[in-house]
Amino acid sequence: MQSAAVGGNPASAAERAFAGLSDEQMRVRPREDLNSLAWLMWHIARAEDIFSNIILSGRDQVVDDGWLPRLKISRRDFGIGMSKPEVAELTAQVDVAALRDYRDAVGRRTQEVIRGFGPADWQGELQAPALEKAASLGCFGPQGELVAKAFTGRPRIGILGGLLVTHAAMHMGEAQTIRTAGGFGSGI
Numbered sequence: 001m002q003s004a005a006v007g008g009n010p011a012s013a014a015e016r017a018f019a020g021l022s023d024e025q026m027r028v029r030p031r032e033d034l035n036s037l038a039w040l041m042w043h044i045a046r047a048e049d050i051f052s053n054i055i056l057s058g059r060d061q062v063v064d065d066g067w068l069p070r071l072k073i074s075r076r077d078f079g080i081g082m083s084k085p086e087v088a089e090l091t092a093q094v095d096v097a098a099l100r101d102y103r104d105a106v107g108r109r110t111q112e113v114i115r116g117f118g119p120a121d122w123q124g125e126l127q128a129p130a131l132e133k134a135a136s137l138g139c140f141g142p143q144g145e146l147v148a149k150a151f152t153g154r155p156r157i158g159i160l161g162g163l164l165v166t167h168a169a170m171h172m173g174e175a176q177t178i179r180t181a182g183g184f185g186s187g188i
Contacts, residue, residue, distance in 0.1 A: 003019070003104055006104050014172065017179070021179075026038040028184075038096055040178070042094060052110045055126060055151075073093050073094050075090065077138055114160075123157070124156050125154060126152055131148035
């Protein structure tokens with residue numbers, strides 16, 4: 001799910017989804033009801049940053065290391081329920097080179113977090129205080145309280161596999177559709 005720079009695999013799903021494209025191509029939305037590749041990369045990175053750091057490991061987010069000014073956006077959430085105009089605005093504003101760097105920084109941190117986990121870290125459930133903290137930081141947008149309640153009690157291992165892998169894989173599949181619809185090839 002990571003770029004070759006992070007995971008070492010030049011044929012990773014991330015490479016096939018996002019590599020070899022210009023900033024302009026990353027911003028294309030082939031139809032108004034489709035996300036851009038830039039939006040998808042941002043969404044995947046933000047979700048991973050929030051869940052890997054705040055919720056699973058109790059650490060600060062990577063985004064808090066000065067990334068918002070570099071990204072040229074102010075959104076702290078990961079896009080739950082964004083409107084079409086909000087998707088268009090983020091797509092137009094985000095600095096794509098900085099976004100690629102942010103995604104890699106998040107991936108490196110996630111690897112660090114996972115490598116540091118012991119057997120007990122894979123067990124148990126998501127705790128309300130971590131989710132409430134994420135909500136208070138704006139990570140879930142205007143539905144923060146509702147999202148925090150919805151995730152409280154979910155199995156930690158399900159979030160590790162479901163959100164950090166399956167969620168990213170699903171959106172990278174979406175990226176393949178957008179690449180093809182945009183005329184940029186499949187990335188394979």
